[in-house]
Amino acid sequence: MSNSLSIxxxxxxxxxxxxxxxxxxxxxxxxxxxxxxxxxxxxATNHQLNLFLFQVGHNASLRNMDFPQxxxxxxxxxxxxxxxxxxxxxxxxxxxxxxxxHKLLGKAMNVLHDHPLLGSEELRTALPGNDLHLQxxxxxxxxxxxxxxxxxxxxxxxxxxxxxSVVYLVSVVLIESTRxxxxxxxxxxxxxxxxxxxxxxxxxxxxxxxxxxxxSARLGDTxxxxxxxxxxxxxxxxxxxxxxxxxxxxxxxxxTASQLTVSIPADAAAWPAGTYAVSAVITGADGTEHITPALxxxxxPRITSLTPNPVARGPGDEVTLTxxxxxxxxxxxxxxxxxxxxxxxxxxxxxxxxxxAFTALGVPAGDHFVRLRVDGVDSLLIxxxxxxxxxxxxxxxxxx
Numbered sequence: 595m596s597n598s599l600s601i602x603x604x605x606x607x608x609x610x611x612x613x614x615x616x617x618x619x620x621x622x623x624x625x626x627x628x629x630x631x632x633x634x635x636x637x638a639t640n641h642q643l644n645l646f647l648f649q650v651g652h653n654a655s656l657r658n659m660d661f662p663q664x665x666x667x668x669x670x671x672x673x674x675x676x677x678x679x680x681x682x683x684x685x686x687x688x689x690x691x692x693x694x695x696h697k698l699l700g701k702a703m704n705v706l707h708d709h710p711l712l713g714s715e716e717l718r719t720a721l722p723g724n725d726l727h728l729q730x731x732x733x734x735x736x737x738x739x740x741x742x743x744x745x746x747x748x749x750x751x752x753x754x755x756x757x758x759s760v761v762y763l764v765s766v767v768l769i770e771s772t773r774x775x776x777x778x779x780x781x782x783x784x785x786x787x788x789x790x791x792x793x794x795x796x797x798x799x800x801x802x803x804x805x806x807x808x809x810s811a812r813l814g815d816t817x818x819x820x821x822x823x824x825x826x827x828x829x830x831x832x833x834x835x836x837x838x839x840x841x842x843x844x845x846x847x848x849x850t851a852s853q854l855t856v857s858i859p860a861d862a863a864a865w866p867a868g869t870y871a872v873s874a875v876i877t878g879a880d881g882t883e884h885i886t887p888a889l890x891x892x893x894x895p896r897i898t899s900l901t902p903n904p905v906a907r908g909p910g911d912e913v914t915l916t917x918x919x920x921x922x923x924x925x926x927x928x929x930x931x932x933x934x935x936x937x938x939x940x941x942x943x944x945x946x947x948x949x950x951a952f953t954a955l956g957v958p959a960g961d962h963f964v965r966l967r968v969d970g971v972d973s974l975l976i977x978x979x980x981x982x983x984x985x986x987x988x989x990x991x992x993x994x
Contacts, residue, residue: 596724596725596726596728596729596767596768596769596770597723597724597725597769597770598769599721599723599724599725599726600677600724600726600767600768600769601647601650601677601679601767602721602724603717603720603721603724603726604679604712604717604720604726604733604764604767605627605645605647605679605681606720606721607712607716607717607720607721608645608681608712608735608764609625609626609627609645610716610719610720611705611706611709611712611716612625612643612645612702612705612706613625615701615705616641616643616698616701616702616705619701620641620698620701622640622641623640623641623642623643623698624640624641624642624643625642625643625644625645626642626643626644626645627644627645627646627647628644628646629646629752630644630646630682630684630748630749630752630754631752631753631754633646633684633686634686638686639688639689640688641685641686641687641688641694641695641698642685642686642687643683643684643685643686643698643699643702644682644683644684644685644686645681645682645683646681646682646684647679647680647681648680648681648682648748649679649680650677650678650679650680651677651678651680652675652676652677652678653676653677653678653765653766655676656673656674656676656731656766656768657673657676672771672773673771674768674769674770674771675768675769675770675771676766676767676768677765677766677767677768677769678763678764678765678766678767679763679764679765679767680738680761680762680763680764681761681762681763681764682748682759682760682761683699683702683703683759683760683761683762684757684758684759685698685699685702685757685758686698686757692758695757695758696758699758699760703737703760706735706737706762707737709735710734710735710736711732711733711734711735712732712733712734712735712764714727715727717733726767729768731766731768733764733765733766733767734764734765734766735762735763735764736762736763736764736765737760737761737762737763738761738762738763739761740761745759794822794823795823796823796884797821797822797823797824797826797874797876797884797885797886798821798822798823798886798887799819799820799821799824799872799873799874799886799887799888799889800820800821800822801819801820801821801889802817802818802819802872802889802890802891803817803818803819803820804817804891805817806978806979807978808894808974808976808978809892809894809974810891810892810893810894810971810972810974811858811891811892811893811894812858812893812894812895812896812974813858813859813860813861813862813865813893813896813920813921814857814858814859814860815857815858816855816856816857816858817831817855817856817857817858817872817891818853818854818855819831819846819853819854819855819856819872819874819889820852820853821852821853821874821886822851822852823851823876824849824850824851824852824853824854824874824876825849825850825851825876826849826876826877826878826884827877827878827879828876828877829845829846829849829854829874829875829876829877830843830844830845830846830874830875830877831843831844831845831846831854831856831872831873831874831875832844832872832873832874832875832885833870833871833872833891834870834871834872834873834888835865835866835868835869835870835871836868836869837866837868837924837926837927843875844856844857844858844859846874854874858893861921862920862921862922862948863921863922863946865893865921866893866921866922866923866924866927866968866969867893867894867895867921867923867927867968867969867971868892868893868927868968868969868970868971869890869891869892869893869969869970869971870890870891870892870893871888871889871890871891872888872889872890872891873885873886873887873888873889874886892971893921893971894971894972894973894974895919895920895921895923895966895968895971895973896919896920896973896974897917897918897919897964897966897973897988897989898918898919898920899917899918900915900916900917900918900964900988900989900991901915901916901918902915902916903915903991903992904991904992904993904994905991905992905993905994906993906994907957907959907993907994910955910956911955911956911957911958912953912954912955912957913953913954913957913993914951914952914953915931915933915951915952915953915954915964915991916949916950916951916952917931917949917950917951917952917964917966918948918949919948919949919950919966919973920948921948922946922947922948923940923943923946923947923948923950923968924946925942925943925944925945925946927968927969928967928968928969928970929950929966929967929968930966930967931950931952931964931965931966931967932964932965932966932967932972933952933954933957933962933964933991934957934962934963936954937967938952938953938954940952957993958993959993959994960992960993961990961991961992961993962990962991962992962993963975963985963989963990963991964989964990964991965989973989974986975989
């Protein structure tokens, strides 16, 4: 791994490599590392090769990888910063002679072709204080291709005229994180614990069952919760709802190690319809609470009346049906009436209500079953108290 001088060390090593080979045939050559708009002076009369670092990117394959020589079993730390450097090579010649500049570019490309790797000694002497030569990965030089559009955008950014250039990628440069590694003490004596069965050693809920195996519960229902290690000196059931600021804990009944029951109060004002998160809370003799992971529970609205029923159609086969229900629908809840196969959104309301008038057009005459949907939870249309199950006749409206 290496320190933060690595980027500068690569630039310096490339400049030294190119200059040491180019000045043999072109004694007046200079190798610069300047932005494109400042690379060539107005009065320059010599050969020049500009090496411009125009992009520093991440090496995706090594970005999140720990290296074996730095990380031992049980240790952890931030992976190194893995970089790839993109350079633009641009030649210049006296009097802007393109033939001479092309000769210089060909020689520079030949140098980099013959030196695809930056050697350890080249990196060590390139810049005092850098330790890039110590990293395990080799620093490779590979040619790359930019589209003409990307090249023109690059030159336009610096507001200077385009000159023939080539792109090279240098990778990988690994800069070690300065944050300390976590190195716990080695294990003195391993301890092996064997769990004789698949039952977890901590309280856990497996299922939450409303009465009659319905899809949702309703106000006043008693729920059956099953799981493991549910017994304790004090056991409760915690309910959470998005519209509540704080969860509510209800006392559990009929508690055993694998099962308990809890009742939902018939409080139409405090308990809104919708989806709840339900957890068992087991409090030990020392007051320590053990809370199980939550299971979802949907609390369905209950339609208490449909008026008028039957309902007569008006002009355009319009019908207006008032639905009374519990619990109350709060202003922020989404409410709709499902009439047959149609969804009728409820009008906006400023306060919590327990009845809403719905208007629909083009309703055909006949019997239609209705469902009330609050925050995605439908009233229970199927009556499972009889065998076989039937549709609840109290949720049927006759249109005349």
